[in-house]
Amino acid sequence: xxxxxxxxxxxxxxxxxxxxxxxxxxxxxxxxxxxxxxxxxxxxxxxxxxxxxxxxxxxxxxxxxxxxxxxxxxxxxxxxxxxxxxxxxxxxxxxxxxxxxxxxxxxxxxxxxxxxxxxxxxxxxxxxxxxxxxxxxxxxxxxxxxxxxxxxxxxxxxxxxxxxxxxxxxxxxxxxxxxxxxxxxxxxxxxxxxxxxxxxxxxxxxxxxxxxxxxxxxxxxxxxxxxxxxxxxxxxxxxxxxxxxxxxxxxxxxxxxxxxxxxxxxxxxxxxxxxxxxxxxxxxxxxxxxxxxxxxxx
Amino acid sequence: xxxxxxxxxxxxxxxxxxxxxxxxxxxxxxxxxxxxxxxxxxxxxxxxxxxxxxxxxxxxxxxxxxxxxxxxxxxxxxxxxxxxxxxxxxxxxxxxxxxxxxxxxxxxxxxxxxxxxxxxxxxxxxxxxxxxxxxxxxxxxxxxxxxxxxxxxxxxxxxxxxxxxxxxxxxxxxxxxxxxxxxxxxxxxxxxxxxxxxxxxxxxxxxxxxxxxxxxxxxxxxxxxxxxxxxxxxxxxxxxxxxxxxxxxxxxxxxxxxxxxxxxxxxxxx
Numbered sequence: 001x002x003x004x005x006x007x008x009x010x011x012x013x014x015x016x017x018x019x020x021x022x023x024x025x026x027x028x029x030x031x032x033x034x035x036x037x038x039x040x041x042x043x044x045x046x047x048x049x050x051x052x053x054x055x056x057x058x059x060x061x062x063x064x065x066x067x068x069x070x071x072x073x074x075x076x077x078x079x080x081x082x083x084x085x086x087x088x089x090x091x092x093x094x095x096x097x098x099x100x101x102x103x104x105x106x107x108x109x110x111x112x113x114x115x116x117x118x119x120x121x122x123x124x125x126x127x128x129x130x131x132x133x134x135x136x137x138x139x140x141x142x143x144x145x146x147x148x149x150x151x152x153x154x155x156x157x158x159x160x161x162x163x164x165x166x167x168x169x170x171x172x173x174x175x176x177x178x179x180x181x182x183x184x185x186x187x188x189x190x191x192x193x194x195x196x197x198x199x200x201x202x203x204x205x206x207x208x209x210x211x212x213x214x215x216x217x218x219x220x221x222x223x224x225x226x227x228x229x230x231x232x233x234x235x236x237x238x239x240x241x242x243x244x245x246x247x248x249x250x251x252x253x254x255x256x257x258x259x260x261x262x263x264x265x266x267x268x269x270x271x272x273x274x275x276x277x278x279x280x281x282x283x284x285x286x287x288x289x290x291x292x293x294x295x296x297x298x
Numbered sequence: 299x300x301x302x303x304x305x306x307x308x309x310x311x312x313x314x315x316x317x318x319x320x321x322x323x324x325x326x327x328x329x330x331x332x333x334x335x336x337x338x339x340x341x342x343x344x345x346x347x348x349x350x351x352x353x354x355x356x357x358x359x360x361x362x363x364x365x366x367x368x369x370x371x372x373x374x375x376x377x378x379x380x381x382x383x384x385x386x387x388x389x390x391x392x393x394x395x396x397x398x399x400x401x402x403x404x405x406x407x408x409x410x411x412x413x414x415x416x417x418x419x420x421x422x423x424x425x426x427x428x429x430x431x432x433x434x435x436x437x438x439x440x441x442x443x444x445x446x447x448x449x450x451x452x453x454x455x456x457x458x459x460x461x462x463x464x465x466x467x468x469x470x471x472x473x474x475x476x477x478x479x480x481x482x483x484x485x486x487x488x489x490x491x492x493x494x495x496x497x498x499x500x501x502x503x504x505x506x507x508x509x510x511x512x513x514x515x516x517x518x519x520x521x522x523x524x525x526x527x528x529x530x531x532x533x534x535x536x537x538x539x540x541x542x543x544x545x546x547x548x549x550x551x552x553x554x555x556x557x558x559x560x561x562x563x564x565x566x567x568x
Binding site: 013047050051052053054071072073074075076078079080082084085086087088090095098099100101102103104139142143 | 300301302304305308309402403404405406407409410411412413414415417562564565566
């Protein structure tokens with residue numbers, strides 16, 4: 001069953017393109033990475049999903065409910081952390097859980113306290129005295145305390161230290177394991193690489209890739225560094241088709257491997273090499289390619 | 299809805315208390331001072347007859363040849379300080395949503411909750427109605443504090459004063475309703491406040507201009523003071539129902555229109 005679905009979702013800001021014909025479908029228990037550079041349309045998509053913006057064309061639904069017309073109803077089962085989080089300056093975690101709990105009609109105190117302990121957030125500090133990281137933690141707690149079926153996180157790690165980023169990743173994994181769905185927007189690959197099952201890449205308002213992370217990994221090239229034993233063997237080398245030379249510097253040569261590692265190992269065993277280093281698949285290069293080399297949209 | 303009111307209460311109690319205390323203080327002071335200025339006022343009007351239209355515009359009634367004691371009491375309810383405080387509270391309160399929430403970026407968190415925009419909006423409207431009542435009652439309490447120092451013949455009956463208070467509340471509602479409507483069209487609170495204030499001030503000035511310049515009289519009906527008649531009420535003990543109905547209609551139409559705009563518009567904080 002799909003938890004979130006968009007069909008040809010389009011929204012422009014006057015002449016400026018917001019998003020164009022975005023199609024997404026996310027199932028239950030999935031952690032979905034939504035990647036793109038700044039200004040690509042990630043936040044616009046999220047604002048359409050949250051019912052803040054009315055689509056110019058197409059439609060979006062969450063849990064079968066229309067994101068614009070039934071926005072209030074669907075948010076019972078949605079937790080949302082805005083990209084540029086602003087909280088009321090008078091709020092403390094305690095007051096926030098009390099007020100938000102009253103609005104949601106559930107007691108969020110215990111769940112909120114547990115999350116506050118996990119994220120190491122003091123309960124009675126006012127927002128106006130909080131650091132950016134603390135505010136972000138409070139935003140996360142408010143988004144997660146009611147254990148929503150869909151958690152929408154717009155660049156959630158900004159302001160968090162590495163330990164808290166890891167804690168967030170753990171929380172997200174736990175939610176997904178319990179069947180909850182997470183929509184994780186980010187502009188950095190490393191954040192979603194270890195967390196998401198599937199990734200969509202958005203560029204200039206259009207989805208240019210929507211694939212499982214494993215598929216992308218399979219497509220990614222490995223970086224291979226060869227060090228030849230002597231100049232003669234370096235000069236006499238016959239390069240196989242799966243290896244592309246990127247850079248040569250004397251006996252040292254940096255290449256990119258296309259495809260699996262077995263043919264490389266077999267080929268290398270017949271060469272006179274002093275050293276060989278094979279790095280893991282470089283997803284970053286795939287994303288850079290998507291970001292940079294796509295032809296301009298008309 | 300209770301959660302929304304709780305949030306609004308946390309945000310507005312101090313502001314409302316401050317406005318209420320200011321009204322209490324000023325109305326107490328003016329109630330004490332105004333009876334002691336009667337002779338001075340009559341002298342001013344005698345020496346400078348052009349001042350009379352100003353008073354007429356403010357009091358919403360013709361002064362005639364003499365300012366009597368009752369009419370003098372009406373000056374409390376049209377004093378610029380009192381009116382400025384009442385209007386300022388209405389404008390400051392009613393531009394909090396949606397313009398204020400969008401401006402400070404908190405609307406994302408607010409609308410991330412399972413509440414409709416209409417519920418958020420009308421929750422705020424109800425809180426505003428109560429807050430307006432509170433500040434006006436505090437102002438009236440201030441008046442009562444020093445009313446004992448006023449000579450007995452000058453003291454209007456309580457029932458007439460309550461009618462004036464009711465008329466003033468209707469003015470408050472009309473100004474607030476207008477501010478809600480302007481706020482619902484805006485993303486910036488400062489701009490919404492400036493526009494609402496400019497409209498109210500223009501309508502206030504229109505009343506004065508109409509006293510001196512005949513062509514402006516055609517548009518006097520657009521002035522808010524045209525429908526606020528404390529002197530007439532204090533003299534006749536009759537609520538100007540037509541004026542009150544107009545003020546309430548303006549408030550209701552503006553609030554409902556504002557609510558519809560707020561519910562249907564796209565909200566962009568970036």
